[in-house]
Amino acid sequence: MLVGFKNDKPIFLQLAEAIEDDILSGTYTEDSQIISTTDMAVTLRINPATANKALGYLVDEGSIYKRRGVGMFVMPGARGKILTKRRERFGQYFVEPLLLEAAKLSLVEQDVIAMIKERGGVK
């Protein structure tokens, strides 16, 4: 998990999403241990409380669980949950800005669909 922080949302959320990405891609499999707060804070040069907040968020989301004295692990079924959540947001986070930009450039729906097809469609 290597994150180049952007300035578009809180750091803890960017961290949580980076871990979710790793769960989606299979870097972290179910019941495997994820990076510790200390490692995350030191490697990414961030406040330990921010790293904790990211992990707390993932616990609340049901994506990871804590084993006392050992660390944090990926919850069975987390990948499916994250997939559902991300799909629900896809329209708002990706399609909406696409449509806004298309409107700015006076592109019509067919233009946008043609461009998607030109690139081989959704893979």
Add this chain to the structure above:
Amino acid sequence: MTTIAVKNLSKRFGAIRAVDDVSIELAPGKIYGLLGRNGAGKTTLLNLITQKIFQDSGQVMIDGCDVAVHDALLSHIYHMTDKNYFPDAFRVKKLFRFCQAFYPEFHLPYAEALAEKFSLTPSKTLSQLSSGYATILRAILALASNAPVVFFDEPVLGLDAAHRELFYRELIAHSCQSPKTIVISTHLIDEVAEILEEVIILQTGRIALQQPVEELLEQACLVTGANDKVSNFVAGRTVVGGETLGNAKAAIVMSPITLDERHAGEQAGLEFSRVNLQRLFIALTNQPGVQR
């Protein structure tokens, strides 16, 4: 775990109110950024808290006790200043042993490990150290002090980029291992923005604000777009800064913007983005007397 409370602290130097009715509280385990423009009173405030100089009025309380009465409590704070208080002829390794003898909590193996990481030669005398290495040595002494509260006043002054990175990482690793209250006073805000949990901004001796970094950044919003549209949108809101470039305008808004307002703004061609801490700091401290 040590709590520090500063109550209505004031200090004048002649006609200048260097620290003017300052009240702050430092909770255990947090990393604070003490920010302020040149001459804002940062160093004076730290010197007052550690009683290197004495206040005209006000109190400094450590764990609820007034340090003016219980000065032994000052041993809870290690203050890294820009000065070297040790003899020039001392060698680094001798200084480490000296510190171990005088400060019971001083962690010698950690100091030696840090010296090696920073390639600080233990056999050098203090007078042989470059200004960068003199700073590194003071930072090492502060980290190895094991005091529950550590003040770093300009901890990376004169350090090259690689050494600054190393210092920040060591600071974070150290605070994970043994949680303590850390106050970093620095002008390099971009470098520490993600390390800080809370900021204290001083302006001409007064507290302009004390707030968690994330909360502060969530409050601020940069609105950009066509000059007239931005002006219309920000009318009646709290604007702390911004700039105009030809027909385009950027404004930093500090009052809440609802999702509906934002959506309407986006439809009208405005862009909304987060502001980083350094830019926000500059905007806030360029204001004549931020009062909150």
